[in-house]
Amino acid sequence: MSEIILSANGLTKTYKQRTGRFGFGTKLVKALDDVSIELKTGKTLAVVGESGSGKSTLARCLLQLLPADRGEVFFQGNNLANISGQALRDLRRYLQMVFQDPFASLNPRMKVGEIVGEGLLIHRLGNAEERRGKVLRMLERVGLSTADMDKYPHEFSGGQRQRVGIARALVLEPKVVVCDEPVSALDVSIQAQILLLLKELQQEMELSYVFISHDLRVVRHVADDVVVMHQGRIVEQGGVEALYSTPREEYTQNLLKAIPGRAKQHSLVT
Amino acid sequence: MSELLSVQGLTVTPANNPGKKLVNNVSFTLQSGKTTCIVGESGSGKSLTALSVMGLLATSLNRTSGSIQFQGNEITHLSNDALSRIRGKQIGMIFQEPMTSLNPVLTVGFQIGESLTVHLGLKGDALKAKIAALLEQVGIPPERANAYPDELSGGQRQRVMIAMSIACEPKMLIADEPTTALDVTVQAQILALLDELKTRMNMGMLFITHDFGVVADIADDVLVMFRGEVVEAGSVDEVLFKPQHPYTKALLDCVPDAEGKKQLKPIDYSWLEAA
Structure with a gap:
Protein backbone atom coordinates (compact mmCIF):
# COMPACT_ATOMS: atom_id res chain seq x y z
CA MET A 1 0.00 0.00 0.00
CA SER A 2 1.57 3.25 -1.03
CA GLU A 3 1.20 6.50 0.79
CA ILE A 4 -1.43 9.10 -0.10
CA ILE A 5 0.13 12.47 -0.90
CA LEU A 6 -2.98 14.42 -1.88
CA SER A 7 -6.59 13.67 -1.14
CA ALA A 8 -9.89 15.43 -1.58
CA ASN A 9 -12.94 14.77 0.50
CA GLY A 10 -16.49 15.65 -0.54
CA LEU A 11 -15.57 18.52 -2.85
CA THR A 12 -18.63 20.42 -4.07
CA LYS A 13 -18.70 23.43 -6.35
CA THR A 14 -21.73 25.13 -7.83
CA TYR A 15 -21.69 27.70 -10.61
CA LYS A 16 -24.45 30.16 -11.41
CA GLN A 17 -25.37 30.05 -15.05
CA ARG A 18 -27.34 32.83 -16.72
CA THR A 19 -30.36 31.53 -18.57
CA GLY A 20 -33.45 32.76 -20.34
CA ARG A 21 -33.82 35.75 -22.56
CA PHE A 22 -30.93 38.24 -22.10
CA GLY A 23 -29.64 36.15 -19.19
CA PHE A 24 -32.09 37.51 -16.63
CA GLY A 25 -32.68 34.08 -15.12
CA THR A 26 -30.10 32.07 -13.24
CA LYS A 27 -29.66 28.36 -12.95
CA LEU A 28 -27.36 26.52 -10.57
CA VAL A 29 -24.98 24.04 -12.18
CA LYS A 30 -23.22 21.53 -9.99
CA ALA A 31 -19.73 21.31 -11.46
CA LEU A 32 -18.53 19.13 -8.60
CA ASP A 33 -20.89 17.03 -6.52
CA ASP A 34 -19.36 15.33 -3.51
CA VAL A 35 -16.10 14.34 -5.20
CA SER A 36 -13.48 12.42 -3.21
CA ILE A 37 -10.15 11.25 -4.65
CA GLU A 38 -6.80 9.99 -3.43
CA LEU A 39 -3.46 10.45 -5.16
CA LYS A 40 -0.73 7.97 -4.22
CA THR A 41 2.86 9.16 -3.88
CA GLY A 42 4.81 8.78 -7.10
CA LYS A 43 1.76 7.62 -9.07
CA THR A 44 -0.49 9.09 -11.73
CA LEU A 45 -4.18 9.55 -11.11
CA ALA A 46 -6.07 10.25 -14.33
CA VAL A 47 -9.39 12.08 -14.31
CA VAL A 48 -11.38 11.37 -17.48
CA GLY A 49 -14.70 12.71 -18.63
CA GLU A 50 -16.41 14.53 -21.48
CA SER A 51 -16.74 18.31 -21.75
CA GLY A 52 -18.75 19.67 -18.85
CA SER A 53 -18.05 16.72 -16.59
CA GLY A 54 -16.26 18.93 -14.05
CA LYS A 55 -12.75 17.59 -14.50
CA SER A 56 -11.08 20.98 -14.96
CA THR A 57 -13.04 22.42 -12.04
CA LEU A 58 -11.70 19.55 -9.94
CA ALA A 59 -8.13 20.42 -11.00
CA ARG A 60 -8.61 24.05 -9.99
CA CYS A 61 -10.27 23.22 -6.69
CA LEU A 62 -7.48 20.79 -5.78
CA LEU A 63 -4.89 23.55 -6.13
CA GLN A 64 -7.15 26.17 -4.49
CA LEU A 65 -7.14 28.22 -7.66
CA LEU A 66 -10.91 28.15 -7.25
CA PRO A 67 -12.48 27.98 -3.79
CA ALA A 68 -14.73 24.95 -3.38
CA ASP A 69 -18.15 25.46 -1.75
CA ARG A 70 -17.67 22.48 0.51
CA GLY A 71 -15.12 19.76 1.11
CA GLU A 72 -11.50 19.42 2.12
CA VAL A 73 -8.21 18.97 0.30
CA PHE A 74 -5.37 17.39 2.27
CA PHE A 75 -1.73 17.74 1.21
CA GLN A 76 0.83 16.26 3.59
CA GLY A 77 -1.51 16.64 6.52
CA ASN A 78 -2.54 20.24 5.77
CA ASN A 79 -6.13 21.04 4.87
CA LEU A 80 -5.59 23.45 1.98
CA ALA A 81 -9.19 24.61 2.11
CA ASN A 82 -8.65 26.01 5.63
CA ILE A 83 -5.25 27.60 5.51
CA SER A 84 -4.79 30.81 3.58
CA GLY A 85 -2.41 33.65 2.97
CA GLN A 86 1.29 33.07 3.43
CA ALA A 87 0.96 29.45 4.57
CA LEU A 88 -0.89 28.51 1.38
CA ARG A 89 1.54 30.48 -0.76
CA ASP A 90 4.45 28.60 0.79
CA LEU A 91 2.82 25.26 0.02
CA ARG A 92 2.04 26.26 -3.57
CA ARG A 93 5.67 25.66 -4.42
CA TYR A 94 4.98 21.95 -4.02
CA LEU A 95 1.70 22.02 -5.97
CA GLN A 96 2.21 22.97 -9.60
CA MET A 97 0.13 22.90 -12.75
CA VAL A 98 0.79 22.26 -16.45
CA PHE A 99 -1.88 23.86 -18.60
CA GLN A 100 -3.64 22.70 -21.73
CA ASP A 101 -3.07 25.50 -24.17
CA PRO A 102 0.63 26.16 -24.67
CA PHE A 103 -0.30 29.24 -26.70
CA ALA A 104 -2.41 30.98 -24.06
CA SER A 105 -0.66 29.99 -20.85
CA LEU A 106 2.71 31.69 -21.39
CA ASN A 107 3.00 35.47 -21.05
CA PRO A 108 3.93 36.72 -24.55
CA ARG A 109 5.90 39.68 -23.18
CA MET A 110 8.23 37.64 -21.01
CA LYS A 111 11.33 35.80 -22.14
CA VAL A 112 11.35 32.07 -21.54
CA GLY A 113 14.10 32.43 -18.93
CA GLU A 114 11.94 34.90 -16.99
CA ILE A 115 8.85 32.70 -17.25
CA VAL A 116 10.65 29.64 -15.93
CA GLY A 117 12.53 31.62 -13.27
CA GLU A 118 9.56 33.62 -11.96
CA GLY A 119 8.51 30.96 -9.47
CA LEU A 120 12.02 30.80 -8.00
CA LEU A 121 11.96 34.57 -7.61
CA ILE A 122 8.55 34.59 -5.91
CA HIS A 123 9.57 31.87 -3.50
CA ARG A 124 12.94 33.56 -2.95
CA LEU A 125 14.91 30.43 -3.73
CA GLY A 126 18.63 31.07 -4.14
CA ASN A 127 20.45 34.15 -5.43
CA ALA A 128 20.39 35.37 -9.02
CA GLU A 129 23.22 33.13 -10.10
CA GLU A 130 21.76 29.99 -8.53
CA ARG A 131 18.37 30.76 -10.03
CA ARG A 132 19.89 31.17 -13.47
CA GLY A 133 21.69 27.85 -13.07
CA LYS A 134 18.49 26.09 -12.05
CA VAL A 135 16.52 27.53 -14.94
CA LEU A 136 19.25 26.47 -17.37
CA ARG A 137 19.43 22.93 -16.07
CA MET A 138 15.63 22.62 -16.14
CA LEU A 139 15.40 23.92 -19.72
CA GLU A 140 18.09 21.51 -20.83
CA ARG A 141 16.34 18.66 -19.04
CA VAL A 142 13.09 19.27 -20.97
CA GLY A 143 14.99 19.41 -24.26
CA LEU A 144 15.54 23.15 -24.77
CA SER A 145 18.86 24.98 -24.89
CA THR A 146 20.69 27.88 -23.24
CA ALA A 147 19.97 30.10 -26.21
CA ASP A 148 16.23 29.57 -25.68
CA MET A 149 16.33 31.54 -22.40
CA ASP A 150 16.33 34.86 -24.23
CA LYS A 151 13.58 33.98 -26.68
CA TYR A 152 9.91 34.87 -26.45
CA PRO A 153 7.12 32.25 -26.44
CA HIS A 154 6.00 33.08 -30.00
CA GLU A 155 9.35 31.89 -31.34
CA PHE A 156 8.53 28.32 -30.32
CA GLY A 165 5.27 25.04 -19.44
CA ILE A 166 6.63 21.83 -17.95
CA ALA A 167 9.97 23.48 -17.06
CA ARG A 168 8.08 26.35 -15.43
CA ALA A 169 6.14 23.93 -13.23
CA LEU A 170 9.02 21.63 -12.36
CA VAL A 171 11.81 24.12 -11.63
CA LEU A 172 10.34 24.55 -8.14
CA GLU A 173 10.80 20.85 -7.46
CA PRO A 174 7.13 20.27 -6.66
CA LYS A 175 5.65 17.10 -5.20
CA VAL A 176 2.29 17.16 -6.96
CA VAL A 177 1.74 18.31 -10.53
CA VAL A 178 -1.75 18.73 -11.94
CA CYS A 179 -1.64 18.36 -15.72
CA ASP A 180 -4.83 19.70 -17.34
CA GLU A 181 -5.05 18.18 -20.83
CA PRO A 182 -1.30 18.69 -21.39
CA VAL A 183 -1.17 17.00 -24.80
CA SER A 184 -4.61 17.53 -26.32
CA ALA A 185 -3.52 20.54 -28.39
CA LEU A 186 -0.53 18.69 -29.87
CA ASP A 187 0.05 16.51 -32.93
CA VAL A 188 0.28 12.81 -32.18
CA SER A 189 4.07 12.66 -32.77
CA ILE A 190 4.66 15.60 -30.39
CA GLN A 191 2.15 14.09 -27.97
CA ALA A 192 4.26 10.93 -27.71
CA GLN A 193 7.40 13.02 -26.96
CA ILE A 194 5.69 15.00 -24.20
CA LEU A 195 4.10 11.92 -22.62
CA LEU A 196 7.48 10.19 -22.48
CA LEU A 197 9.13 13.32 -21.04
CA LEU A 198 6.49 13.56 -18.32
CA LYS A 199 7.01 9.91 -17.43
CA GLU A 200 10.81 10.24 -17.23
CA LEU A 201 10.55 13.35 -15.07
CA GLN A 202 8.08 11.60 -12.79
CA GLN A 203 10.65 8.91 -12.04
CA GLU A 204 13.61 11.26 -11.71
CA MET A 205 11.89 13.78 -9.45
CA GLU A 206 9.47 11.43 -7.65
CA LEU A 207 6.47 13.40 -8.81
CA SER A 208 2.83 12.52 -8.29
CA TYR A 209 0.54 13.52 -11.17
CA VAL A 210 -3.13 14.33 -11.41
CA PHE A 211 -3.68 13.92 -15.15
CA ILE A 212 -6.85 15.46 -16.57
CA SER A 213 -7.76 14.18 -20.02
CA HIS A 214 -10.64 13.35 -22.33
CA ASP A 215 -8.52 10.96 -24.42
CA LEU A 216 -8.94 7.44 -23.12
CA ARG A 217 -6.07 6.11 -25.22
CA VAL A 218 -3.63 8.58 -23.66
CA VAL A 219 -4.96 7.82 -20.17
CA ARG A 220 -4.41 4.09 -20.70
CA HIS A 221 -0.73 4.83 -21.24
CA VAL A 222 -0.01 7.24 -18.42
CA ALA A 223 -2.33 6.36 -15.55
CA ASP A 224 -1.96 4.07 -12.55
CA ASP A 225 -5.44 4.88 -11.24
CA VAL A 226 -8.43 6.35 -13.07
CA VAL A 227 -11.44 8.40 -12.00
CA VAL A 228 -14.33 8.65 -14.47
CA MET A 229 -16.44 11.79 -14.09
CA HIS A 230 -19.86 12.61 -15.51
CA GLN A 231 -21.93 15.69 -14.69
CA GLY A 232 -19.84 16.62 -11.67
CA ARG A 233 -19.91 13.20 -10.05
CA ILE A 234 -17.50 10.31 -9.93
CA VAL A 235 -19.08 7.48 -11.87
CA GLU A 236 -16.38 4.91 -11.32
CA GLN A 237 -12.81 4.71 -10.09
CA GLY A 238 -10.13 2.09 -9.82
CA GLY A 239 -6.83 0.78 -11.11
CA VAL A 240 -6.28 1.41 -14.80
CA GLU A 241 -6.12 -2.22 -15.93
CA ALA A 242 -9.21 -3.36 -14.07
CA LEU A 243 -11.19 -0.33 -15.17
CA TYR A 244 -10.33 -0.80 -18.87
CA SER A 245 -10.78 -4.57 -18.93
CA THR A 246 -13.88 -4.89 -16.74
CA PRO A 247 -15.69 -1.56 -16.41
CA ARG A 248 -18.64 -1.93 -14.05
CA GLU A 249 -20.73 1.12 -14.91
CA GLU A 250 -22.64 1.49 -18.14
CA TYR A 251 -21.34 5.02 -18.63
CA THR A 252 -17.73 3.82 -18.52
CA GLN A 253 -18.52 0.96 -20.87
CA ASN A 254 -20.05 3.36 -23.41
CA LEU A 255 -17.08 5.70 -23.12
CA LEU A 256 -14.64 2.86 -23.79
CA LYS A 257 -16.74 1.59 -26.68
CA ALA A 258 -16.60 5.03 -28.30
CA ILE A 259 -12.78 5.02 -28.57
CA PRO A 260 -12.19 5.27 -32.32
CA GLY A 261 -10.43 2.41 -34.04
CA ARG A 262 -11.11 -0.16 -31.33
CA ALA A 263 -13.13 -2.55 -33.48
CA LYS A 264 -10.35 -2.81 -36.02
CA GLN A 265 -7.66 -3.41 -33.44
CA HIS A 266 -9.70 -6.19 -31.87
CA SER A 267 -10.32 -7.89 -35.20
CA LEU A 268 -6.59 -7.82 -35.80
CA VAL A 269 -5.68 -9.35 -32.46
CA THR A 270 -8.12 -12.25 -32.74
CA MET B 1 -16.32 1.27 -60.94
CA SER B 2 -16.50 4.84 -62.11
CA GLU B 3 -14.04 7.40 -60.88
CA LEU B 4 -15.77 10.23 -59.09
CA LEU B 5 -12.72 12.36 -58.47
CA SER B 6 -9.28 12.16 -59.95
CA VAL B 7 -6.49 14.44 -58.78
CA GLN B 8 -3.19 14.27 -60.67
CA GLY B 9 0.05 16.08 -59.81
CA LEU B 10 -1.53 18.75 -57.65
CA THR B 11 1.00 21.35 -56.48
CA VAL B 12 0.26 24.40 -54.33
CA THR B 13 2.72 27.18 -53.52
CA PRO B 14 2.48 30.58 -51.78
CA ALA B 15 1.97 33.35 -54.36
CA ASN B 16 5.02 35.25 -53.10
CA ASN B 17 7.31 32.22 -52.82
CA PRO B 18 6.77 29.83 -55.74
CA GLY B 19 9.74 27.67 -54.73
CA LYS B 20 8.09 26.47 -51.52
CA LYS B 21 5.77 23.57 -52.28
CA LEU B 22 3.07 23.31 -49.60
CA VAL B 23 1.38 20.56 -51.57
CA ASN B 24 3.81 18.71 -53.82
CA ASN B 25 2.71 16.55 -56.73
CA VAL B 26 -0.26 14.93 -54.99
CA SER B 27 -2.28 12.35 -56.95
CA PHE B 28 -5.23 10.21 -55.89
CA THR B 29 -8.64 9.00 -57.01
CA LEU B 30 -11.94 8.59 -55.21
CA GLN B 31 -14.80 6.25 -56.12
CA SER B 32 -18.52 6.63 -55.45
CA GLY B 33 -19.61 4.98 -52.22
CA LYS B 34 -16.05 4.90 -50.87
CA THR B 35 -14.19 6.88 -48.23
CA THR B 36 -10.64 8.09 -48.71
CA CYS B 37 -8.91 9.45 -45.63
CA ILE B 38 -6.05 11.93 -45.79
CA VAL B 39 -3.98 11.70 -42.60
CA GLY B 40 -1.01 13.77 -41.53
CA GLU B 41 0.25 16.16 -38.90
CA SER B 42 -0.37 19.92 -38.81
CA GLY B 43 1.23 21.57 -41.81
CA SER B 44 1.39 18.39 -43.89
CA GLY B 45 -0.87 19.91 -46.55
CA LYS B 46 -3.97 17.78 -46.00
CA SER B 47 -6.40 20.67 -45.64
CA LEU B 48 -4.86 22.55 -48.57
CA THR B 49 -5.40 19.48 -50.75
CA ALA B 50 -9.10 19.45 -49.86
CA LEU B 51 -9.49 23.21 -50.36
CA SER B 52 -7.85 22.91 -53.79
CA VAL B 53 -10.43 20.36 -54.89
CA MET B 54 -13.18 22.82 -53.93
CA GLY B 55 -11.38 25.73 -55.57
CA LEU B 56 -11.37 27.49 -52.21
CA LEU B 57 -7.66 28.26 -51.82
CA ALA B 58 -6.85 31.66 -50.31
CA THR B 59 -5.72 34.25 -52.86
CA SER B 60 -2.24 34.23 -51.30
CA LEU B 61 -1.83 30.63 -52.49
CA ASN B 62 -1.51 29.38 -56.05
CA ARG B 63 -2.23 26.02 -57.56
CA THR B 64 0.75 25.92 -59.89
CA SER B 65 0.12 22.62 -61.59
CA GLY B 66 -2.05 19.55 -61.60
CA SER B 67 -5.37 18.41 -62.91
CA ILE B 68 -8.58 17.85 -60.92
CA GLN B 69 -11.32 15.90 -62.67
CA PHE B 70 -14.76 15.57 -61.12
CA GLN B 71 -16.99 12.99 -62.83
CA GLY B 72 -14.61 13.02 -65.76
CA ASN B 73 -14.68 16.79 -66.27
CA GLU B 74 -11.67 19.02 -65.63
CA ILE B 75 -12.69 21.60 -63.01
CA THR B 76 -9.41 23.47 -62.53
CA HIS B 77 -10.08 26.11 -65.19
CA LEU B 78 -13.76 26.67 -64.40
CA SER B 79 -14.83 30.22 -63.53
CA ASN B 80 -15.93 31.06 -60.01
CA ASP B 81 -19.57 31.14 -61.16
CA ALA B 82 -19.32 27.68 -62.66
CA LEU B 83 -17.61 26.36 -59.55
CA SER B 84 -20.33 27.86 -57.36
CA ARG B 85 -22.87 25.76 -59.21
CA ILE B 86 -20.92 22.61 -58.31
CA ARG B 87 -20.02 23.57 -54.76
CA GLY B 88 -22.86 22.83 -52.37
CA LYS B 89 -24.80 21.00 -55.06
CA GLN B 90 -22.57 18.21 -56.27
CA ILE B 91 -19.75 18.57 -53.77
CA GLY B 92 -20.68 19.13 -50.14
CA MET B 93 -18.24 20.27 -47.49
CA ILE B 94 -18.11 20.02 -43.70
CA PHE B 95 -15.60 22.07 -41.75
CA GLN B 96 -13.86 21.42 -38.47
CA GLU B 97 -15.40 24.04 -36.24
CA PRO B 98 -19.15 23.63 -35.85
CA MET B 99 -19.13 26.71 -33.60
CA THR B 100 -17.72 29.14 -36.12
CA CYS B 168 -28.69 18.84 -52.36
CA GLU B 169 -27.67 15.18 -52.30
CA PRO B 170 -24.10 15.78 -53.45
CA LYS B 171 -22.12 13.12 -55.27
CA MET B 172 -19.11 13.82 -53.09
CA LEU B 173 -18.60 15.02 -49.53
CA ILE B 174 -15.41 16.65 -48.27
CA ALA B 175 -15.10 16.53 -44.48
CA ASP B 176 -12.20 18.42 -42.89
CA GLU B 177 -11.68 17.09 -39.34
CA PRO B 178 -15.44 17.11 -38.69
CA THR B 179 -15.21 15.40 -35.28
CA THR B 180 -12.00 16.85 -33.84
CA ALA B 181 -13.78 19.31 -31.55
CA LEU B 182 -16.29 16.75 -30.23
CA ASP B 183 -16.42 14.38 -27.25
CA VAL B 184 -15.67 10.71 -28.02
CA THR B 185 -19.23 9.44 -27.64
CA VAL B 186 -20.57 12.24 -29.86
CA GLN B 187 -17.72 11.59 -32.30
CA ALA B 188 -18.74 7.93 -32.55
CA GLN B 189 -22.34 8.96 -33.34
CA ILE B 190 -21.29 11.47 -36.02
CA LEU B 191 -18.92 8.97 -37.68
CA ALA B 192 -21.67 6.34 -37.75
CA LEU B 193 -24.08 8.89 -39.24
CA LEU B 194 -21.64 9.94 -41.97
CA ASP B 195 -20.92 6.32 -42.82
CA GLU B 196 -24.61 5.49 -43.06
CA LEU B 197 -25.39 8.53 -45.25
CA LYS B 198 -22.45 7.70 -47.50
CA THR B 199 -23.79 4.19 -48.07
CA ARG B 200 -27.41 5.22 -48.49
CA MET B 201 -26.67 8.06 -50.94
CA ASN B 202 -23.72 6.32 -52.59
CA MET B 203 -21.52 9.37 -51.99
CA GLY B 204 -17.78 9.45 -52.28
CA MET B 205 -16.24 10.87 -49.14
CA LEU B 206 -12.89 12.65 -48.81
CA PHE B 207 -12.19 12.68 -45.09
CA ILE B 208 -9.37 14.64 -43.50
CA THR B 209 -8.16 13.72 -40.04
CA HIS B 210 -5.07 13.38 -37.88
CA ASP B 211 -6.56 10.57 -35.77
CA PHE B 212 -5.62 7.03 -36.82
CA GLY B 213 -8.43 5.64 -34.69
CA VAL B 214 -10.96 7.53 -36.81
CA VAL B 215 -9.19 6.31 -39.96
CA ALA B 216 -9.53 2.70 -38.82
CA ASP B 217 -13.25 3.23 -38.26
CA ILE B 218 -14.32 4.82 -41.53
CA ALA B 219 -11.69 4.67 -44.28
CA ASP B 220 -11.60 2.41 -47.30
CA ASP B 221 -8.41 3.97 -48.64
CA VAL B 222 -5.77 6.09 -46.91
CA LEU B 223 -3.28 8.72 -48.04
CA VAL B 224 -0.52 9.62 -45.58
CA MET B 225 0.87 13.11 -46.13
CA PHE B 226 4.16 14.49 -44.80
CA ARG B 227 5.50 17.97 -45.59
CA GLY B 228 3.27 18.39 -48.62
CA GLU B 229 3.87 15.00 -50.17
CA VAL B 230 1.93 11.76 -50.19
CA VAL B 231 4.39 9.32 -48.63
CA GLU B 232 2.10 6.31 -48.64
CA ALA B 233 -1.24 5.36 -50.17
CA GLY B 234 -3.24 2.19 -50.07
CA SER B 235 -6.19 0.37 -48.55
CA VAL B 236 -6.85 0.99 -44.87
CA ASP B 237 -5.64 -2.47 -43.88
CA GLU B 238 -2.42 -2.15 -45.84
CA VAL B 239 -1.53 1.27 -44.47
CA LEU B 240 -2.48 0.65 -40.83
CA PHE B 241 -1.22 -2.89 -40.44
CA LYS B 242 1.47 -3.28 -43.09
CA PRO B 243 2.92 0.22 -43.44
CA GLN B 244 5.79 0.43 -45.94
CA HIS B 245 7.13 3.96 -45.57
CA PRO B 246 9.34 4.74 -42.53
CA TYR B 247 7.32 7.88 -41.78
CA THR B 248 4.03 5.95 -41.65
CA LYS B 249 5.62 3.38 -39.36
CA ALA B 250 7.06 6.09 -37.12
CA LEU B 251 3.75 7.96 -36.98
CA LEU B 252 1.85 4.79 -36.08
CA ASP B 253 4.35 4.16 -33.27
CA CYS B 254 3.28 7.46 -31.71
CA VAL B 255 -0.40 6.54 -31.51
CA PRO B 256 -1.43 5.30 -28.08
CA ASP B 257 -3.67 2.22 -28.16
CA ALA B 258 -6.62 1.60 -25.88
CA GLU B 259 -5.02 -1.55 -24.49
CA GLY B 260 -1.82 0.13 -23.32
CA LYS B 261 0.28 -2.69 -24.72
CA LYS B 262 2.26 -0.53 -27.05
CA GLN B 263 5.49 1.25 -26.19
CA LEU B 264 5.17 4.84 -27.46
CA LYS B 265 8.06 5.94 -29.64
CA PRO B 266 8.52 9.56 -30.72
CA ILE B 267 9.51 10.19 -34.33
CA ASP B 268 13.22 10.55 -34.97
CA TYR B 269 13.18 13.16 -37.73
CA SER B 270 16.95 13.27 -38.22
CA TRP B 271 16.92 9.65 -39.28
CA LEU B 272 13.91 10.24 -41.54
CA GLU B 273 15.60 13.05 -43.39
CA ALA B 274 18.72 11.02 -43.97
CA ALA B 275 16.69 8.18 -45.49
Missing part, protein backbone atom coordinates in the same frame (compact mmCIF):
# COMPACT_ATOMS: atom_id res chain seq x y z
CA SER A 157 6.32 25.58 -31.74
CA GLY A 158 3.42 24.12 -29.74
CA GLY A 159 5.44 21.17 -28.48
CA GLN A 160 8.36 23.39 -27.43
CA ARG A 161 6.00 25.73 -25.60
CA GLN A 162 4.57 22.80 -23.70
CA ARG A 163 8.17 21.96 -22.72
CA VAL A 164 8.52 25.51 -21.39
CA SER B 101 -19.00 27.81 -39.45
CA LEU B 102 -22.64 28.63 -38.68
CA ASN B 103 -24.06 32.15 -38.83
CA PRO B 104 -25.15 33.06 -35.28
CA VAL B 105 -27.95 35.44 -36.32
CA LEU B 106 -29.82 33.08 -38.65
CA THR B 107 -31.88 30.05 -37.63
CA VAL B 108 -30.41 26.69 -38.52
CA GLY B 109 -33.46 25.92 -40.67
CA PHE B 110 -32.78 29.02 -42.78
CA GLN B 111 -29.13 28.07 -43.18
CA ILE B 112 -29.98 24.55 -44.28
CA GLY B 113 -32.59 25.92 -46.70
CA GLU B 114 -30.25 28.43 -48.33
CA SER B 115 -28.54 25.99 -50.65
CA LEU B 116 -31.86 24.28 -51.47
CA THR B 117 -33.24 27.62 -52.70
CA VAL B 118 -30.08 28.59 -54.56
CA HIS B 119 -29.40 25.27 -56.28
CA LEU B 120 -32.81 23.62 -56.57
CA GLY B 121 -35.17 26.62 -56.41
CA LEU B 122 -37.21 25.16 -53.56
CA LYS B 123 -39.59 27.60 -51.81
CA GLY B 124 -42.43 27.73 -49.31
CA ASP B 125 -43.93 24.50 -48.01
CA ALA B 126 -41.76 22.27 -50.19
CA LEU B 127 -38.67 23.94 -48.71
CA LYS B 128 -39.98 23.57 -45.15
CA ALA B 129 -40.76 19.91 -45.68
CA LYS B 130 -37.31 19.24 -47.12
CA ILE B 131 -35.59 21.02 -44.19
CA ALA B 132 -37.64 18.98 -41.72
CA ALA B 133 -36.74 15.76 -43.55
CA LEU B 134 -33.04 16.65 -43.52
CA LEU B 135 -33.04 17.43 -39.79
CA GLU B 136 -34.78 14.15 -39.15
CA GLN B 137 -32.17 12.35 -41.25
CA VAL B 138 -29.32 13.66 -39.08
CA GLY B 139 -31.16 12.91 -35.86
CA ILE B 140 -32.42 16.36 -34.79
CA PRO B 141 -36.13 16.90 -34.01
CA PRO B 142 -37.56 18.84 -37.04
CA GLU B 143 -39.10 21.53 -34.82
CA ARG B 144 -35.54 22.64 -33.97
CA ALA B 145 -35.40 24.29 -37.41
CA ASN B 146 -36.31 27.56 -35.67
CA ALA B 147 -33.41 27.33 -33.22
CA TYR B 148 -30.35 29.58 -33.43
CA PRO B 149 -26.91 27.92 -33.41
CA ASP B 150 -26.16 28.97 -29.82
CA GLU B 151 -29.19 27.02 -28.62
CA LEU B 152 -27.68 23.76 -29.87
CA SER B 153 -24.89 21.62 -28.44
CA GLY B 154 -21.61 21.04 -30.29
CA GLY B 155 -22.73 17.67 -31.59
CA GLN B 156 -26.07 19.05 -32.77
CA ARG B 157 -24.34 21.92 -34.56
CA GLN B 158 -22.13 19.44 -36.37
CA ARG B 159 -25.27 17.51 -37.33
CA VAL B 160 -26.72 20.75 -38.73
CA MET B 161 -23.51 21.20 -40.75
CA ILE B 162 -23.95 17.68 -42.10
CA ALA B 163 -27.60 18.38 -42.96
CA MET B 164 -26.47 21.51 -44.87
CA SER B 165 -23.77 19.67 -46.75
CA ILE B 166 -26.03 16.80 -47.88
CA ALA B 167 -29.09 19.00 -48.58
